[in-house]
Amino acid sequence: MKPSISILGCGWLGIPLSTTLLKAGYPVKGSTTSPAKLKELTKLGLHPYVIDLHNRKDRNHFLNADILIIAVPHKNIDNFKFLRTQIKNSQINRLIFISSTSVYPNTNGEVTEKSQTLPTPLANIESIFSNISGIQTTIIRFAGLFGGDRKPGLFFRDDSLIKNPDGFINLIHLDDCIQIIKTLIEKNIWNQVFNACADTHPSRREYYTQEMQKEGRKPPVFDNTKASEYKIVSNDKLKKHLNYQFKHPDLTHFIEPK
Template identity: 40%
Template sequence: MTKISILGCGWLGLPLAKALIAKGNSVNGSTTSENKLSILKDAGINSFLVTVESESVSENTTNFLAESEILIIDIPPKLRANQSFSTPLEMTFVNKIKNLIPFIAKSTVKKVLFVSSTSVYGDENGLVTEETSPNADTESGKQLVLAEKLLQENQNFDTTILRFGGLIGEDRHPVKFLAGKENLDNPDAPINLIHQNDCIGIIGEIINQSKWNEVFNAVAPFHPTREDYYTQKAIEMNLPEPKFSSEKSNIKKVVSSEKIENYLNYKFCLDNY
């Protein structure tokens, strides 16, 4: 039995914890909401109230990490749209990771899996692999790049970076936000999405196969155009069809998951898409 701590038991972290427990692992799970502690406990998770801020980290983090071999960090940057990136003091998410690292270094944790995003590549054109240099063009993407580096450079633990594409699941799909909208850009751009089930499956394989000190892009090998895919999804979900403009720019970025397919021998559940 492996003891695993999951920092952030939200949309992905909670079902991930349940899946890891079902495989015989012991899981510590964190939440920032007292109301959610009972939900975690009912799921068989050792629940902890943990807050990671740019100024400080709650003292309960020590107990949350106690005796764990693996830490999964699944907390989003959540930056304000108008937040500046001009000075180190404004690097909110980066500072959160900086404050968290000493707690990890002093704990029993020797393996860290950091959930990142393919947004670190920015609007690249063409095929993107793990060898592609990050070129983030959003505030959250820029801070994710720096957070990745902070974790990778620490010698107290081994870090694997897992960069997810757009997240979808039964209760989460971007077509719900695009439905009925007009003049949308990039109609010919390929989609780069990943289903919640595949997120959980890939994390499980990384742990099972001890693939540490690695970087993985996690996007389903399914890349129809935005216009074709979201139009079809709107019809399937009985939503107003989105309207795209062919005059708007087309970024044709395709994120490759060949490393996951070949190195982990992972098979994506394409029926979910």
């Protein structure tokens, strides 16, 4: 029997992830902060729950699962500490925390999982979940997210001045986000930290000019007054440990699946 999974945060990533896991035979619970979305989650086949981390109610039923995936853009450290206590007292024994490569500073070079992180709330939240006794935790640091209704050619307004034009792009498509999480679960890869980012890193100038043209928009305006700062996120560890090949490795020649 496949392990049961609870997904905290059924939004842009959580909803398609949950449907993928359901199709693969996993029992899945999903949370939303909006009662109006309960019917939508039910229709998808999920066992839905309304959970707002600001509201510290009992979450025993939701946490009655083998694996918890935390996929919420929430930065309140105290609320996460309370959630950690609830997890410790629950059935959960494996945990995936969705983080971001924004924890790394711009180094004007490559960053790996061993690189120093910034003292940000997100980095602190990672540490809250990385050392829970009796629970195996894997942290995935996703690069910038795109896919579906998140189109890079729409990331900026017409009047935006795009900084760091000669820096480099770090992005990952929704399809790869989902497949990476599914692969981690299937292969039982725990107690790890992984960067998840497409293989290619075109310049911001090249990439956003191309993507805005795809959307029929006028060319972007870049800030050329300062030297560009950037980082290039390495995905080598993830590809090696998971034996993973990206569905969308090449950002320059990407075409959105239909």
